[in-house]
Amino acid sequence: MIDRKPNPKAWLLLLPMLALVAFNAVLPLMTVVNYSVQETFGDNVFFWSGVEWFRQVLLSDRFHQSLLRQIIFSAAILAIEIPLGVLIAITMPRRGIGVAFCLVLMALPLLIPWNVVGAMWNILALPDIGLLGRAVNGLGVSYNFTQQPLAAWITCVVMDVWHWTSLVVLLSYAGLCAIPQPYYQAAKIDGASRWAVFRYIELPKMKHVLTIAILLRFMDSFMIYTEPFVLTGGGPGNTTTFLSIDLVKIALGQFDLGTAAAMSLIYFLIILLLCWVFYTVITRKGQQ
Amino acid sequence: MAEIQFDNLAHSYIKAPDGADDWALKPLDQRWEDGGAHALLGPSGCGKSTLLNIISGLVAPTTGRVLFDDEDVTALRPEQRNIAQVFQFPVVYDTMTVHQNLAFPMRNRGVAETDVQRRVGEIADILGLTSDLNRRAAGLTADAKQKISLGRGLVRDDVNAMLFDEPLTVIDPHLKWKLRSNLKLLHQRFDFTMIYVTHDQTEALTFADNIVVMNEGRVAQVGTPAELFERPRHTFVGHFIGSPGMNIVPCGIDNGCAVIAGRRIAIANANAALHRGGRNMELGVRPEHIRFCDDGIPVTVKRVDDVGRSRIVEITLADVRLKVFVLGNDALPDANPRIAFDPAYTHLYQNGWLAGEDAAHD
Numbered sequence: 001m002i003d004r005k006p007n008p009k010a011w012l013l014l015l016p017m018l019a020l021v022a023f024n025a026v027l028p029l030m031t032v033v034n035y036s037v038q039e040t041f042g043d044n045v046f047f048w049s050g051v052e053w054f055r056q057v058l059l060s061d062r063f064h065q066s067l068l069r070q071i072i073f074s075a076a077i078l079a080i081e082i083p084l085g086v087l088i089a090i091t092m093p094r095r096g097i098g099v100a101f102c103l104v105l106m107a108l109p110l111l112i113p114w115n116v117v118g119a120m121w122n123i124l125a126l127p128d129i130g131l132l133g134r135a136v137n138g139l140g141v142s143y144n145f146t147q148q149p150l151a152a153w154i155t156c157v158v159m160d161v162w163h164w165t166s167l168v169v170l171l172s173y174a175g176l177c178a179i180p181q182p183y184y185q186a187a188k189i190d191g192a193s194r195w196a197v198f199r200y201i202e203l204p205k206m207k208h209v210l211t212i213a214i215l216l217r218f219m220d221s222f223m224i225y226t227e228p229f230v231l232t233g234g235g236p237g238n239t240t241t242f243l244s245i246d247l248v249k250i251a252l253g254q255f256d257l258g259t260a261a262a263m264s265l266i267y268f269l270i271i272l273l274l275c276w277v278f279y280t281v282i283t284r285k286g287q288q
Numbered sequence: 289m290a291e292i293q294f295d296n297l298a299h300s301y302i303k304a305p306d307g308a309d310d311w312a313l314k315p316l317d318q319r320w321e322d323g324g325a326h327a328l329l330g331p332s333g334c335g336k337s338t339l340l341n342i343i344s345g346l347v348a349p350t351t352g353r354v355l356f357d358d359e360d361v362t363a364l365r366p367e368q369r370n371i372a373q374v375f376q377f378p379v380v381y382d383t384m385t386v387h388q389n390l391a392f393p394m395r396n397r398g399v400a401e402t403d404v405q406r407r408v409g410e411i412a413d414i415l416g417l418t419s420d421l422n423r424r425a426a427g428l429t430a431d432a433k434q435k436i437s438l439g440r441g442l443v444r445d446d447v448n449a450m451l452f453d454e455p456l457t458v459i460d461p462h463l464k465w466k467l468r469s470n471l472k473l474l475h476q477r478f479d480f481t482m483i484y485v486t487h488d489q490t491e492a493l494t495f496a497d498n499i500v501v502m503n504e505g506r507v508a509q510v511g512t513p514a515e516l517f518e519r520p521r522h523t524f525v526g527h528f529i530g531s532p533g534m535n536i537v538p539c540g541i542d543n544g545c546a547v548i549a550g551r552r553i554a555i556a557n558a559n560a561a562l563h564r565g566g567r568n569m570e571l572g573v574r575p576e577h578i579r580f581c582d583d584g585i586p587v588t589v590k591r592v593d594d595v596g597r598s599r600i601v602e603i604t605l606a607d608v609r610l611k612v613f614v615l616g617n618d619a620l621p622d623a624n625p626r627i628a629f630d631p632a633y634t635h636l637y638q639n640g641w642l643a644g645e646d647a648a649h650d
Contacts, residue, residue, distance in 0.1 A: 182375035185346050190440060191367040191396035200381045200392075 035261035053262035085168025118230025149239035175209035297352030327496035372441025378433030549606030554631035560644025575613035577633040584628035
């Protein structure tokens with residue numbers, strides 16, 4: 001065994017990193033904390049208000065509704081993107097020229113900036129001039145995402161599925177490719193059905209990448225702003241006003257700094273908490 | 289259990305093979321008896337795994353047929369051939385318990401649940417897995433996982449052959465020996481046809497009563513451990529089997545004897561030597577079959593390696609280097625060392641093959 005003495009000078013080397021984190025993460029966060037416990041009437045004069053803003057936000061119907069919309073949205077896209085992504089990954093070829101083609105095809109949506117995706121789908125789904133909107137209406141289904149809440153919701157979800165299923169596909173595909181051939185060969189010899197191969201070999205082996213996929217998609221979708229903002233602007237009415245859109249409205253529209261700061265912190269804690277729960281549940285389950 | 293036969297079997301991983309080098313497995317005709325323990329031995333890339341995968345049905349041969357008990361199975365899928373295979377890296381179904389793992393092949397085949405329970409109980413008992421039956425397979429050690437892989441083959445009573453693809457590679461050395469003897473006992477008890485692929489000669493020699501030595505996609509020799517040791521049919525076998533391997537030195541021939549540095553040496557296959565020209569001739573003799581004596585050929589001792597219970601002496605006869613095996617308590621000659629070759633185990637090779645036996649291979 002090598003006997004290593006701790007060298008306290010090593011901590012000095014961490015100082016630049018600490019300074020960087022302090023400036024780009026801790027200080028801005030503390031500013032938000034600062035706003036969240038004070039009241040101002042302008043002129044940069046602040047009064048201590050304690051947890052008043054937090055109480056107000058937590059008790060407001062408006063926050064409850066955006067939170068509920070946010071949860072439904074995240075649940076919906078996870079429920080679609082994860083199974084769909086796994087399904088596509090399983091059907092993708094593992095060798096030959098098809099691999100490169102499929103990977104590029106899958107990566108394309110991920111390369112498009114968020115606001116461009118919003119604008120694309122906005123134009124595509126417009127009932128009067130959009131290809132999709134015209135087509136759906138032409139089929140006899142009344143569809144107008146600027147007017148109908150359900151249509152707006154479906155468009156938002158489909159847009160997110162279009163944009164982000166690829167991420168789940170690529171992660172699952174990487175997980176599938178890492179499964180050694182003997183597992184498939186043993187399963188063949190054991191007479192396992194295609195479903196049993198998926199259930200007992202592929203799914204358990206994909207557990208880690210799927211954990212990552214679920215966490216990434218959950219966090220991203222829970223913080224989603226640009227795409228629905230460009231697509232629907234939170235409407236019709238408030239029906240697609242998700243948490244971050246609501247937050248921006250409060251912070252920059254109404255300039256309620258205290259409420260917005262309190263809401264930011266609550267929002268942040270919710271994401272942190274849910275991620276921790278997800279992660280713990282999934283990893284614990286794997287260890288049983 | 290079944291007799292396994294290969295009929296003009298050959299395989300190439302290239303679509304349009306052209307020339308001998310394109311074939312991973314060169315044409316092969318073999319008949320392996322039912323219930324035997326057969327080992328496929330050879331260095332990496334010699335085609336042994338290809339042959340194993342052809343037997344199991346994971347690879348379809350380019351030409352030729354595979355027969356189990358005279359029934360052509362070449363076109364059958366692995367699950368239709370009723371074989372079991374243990375892979376180099378332990379394959380277990382991580383999310384299942386040991387019991388579910390062992391029951392899996394039977395449940396897939398729709399065996400009645402009472403039979404499943406009975407068989408799993410029996411096999412777990414034999415493999416020493418009974419106390420782990422309700423544990424998840426994922427947390428077990430590599431050797432326990434290999435036992436599970438083996439058990440998934442043993443639970444089935446319709447198995448034609450059990451195939452082992454270097455199954456002890458990832459096992460700790462001190463457990464290797466134990467698992468190896470377990471396997472041997474199981475083979476004696478169940479009498480399954482066993483095909484064991486390995487590059488480790490000790491494994492092959494302890495296990496098998498029929499060893500198939502392969503090199504460059506070709507079977508170099510088939511035989512019992514004693515045959516491989518005493519009468520290698522190819523210089524590769526002589527070199528590969530034994531530690532150290534056979535001395536192989538270029539030689540001339542003269543009237544039924546080999547000639548090295550002007551010295552005539554009596555050989556076992558003298559008849560063949562009588563009818564040969566002198567091209568590409570080599571003499572092969574194991575270090576165990578050369579001894580120091582008072583009235584032999586004079587040599588020079590170059591170095592002595594003590595390997596524990598014996599010594600390996602490197603000598604030169606004129607400019608020819610040879611190794612000689614000397615048992616622990618035998619004295620080494622101090623001055624004017626002389627050696628003699630045991631004529632019964634000194635062989636003449638031509639173009640690599642034992643002279644007189646190469647006709648079928650060129």
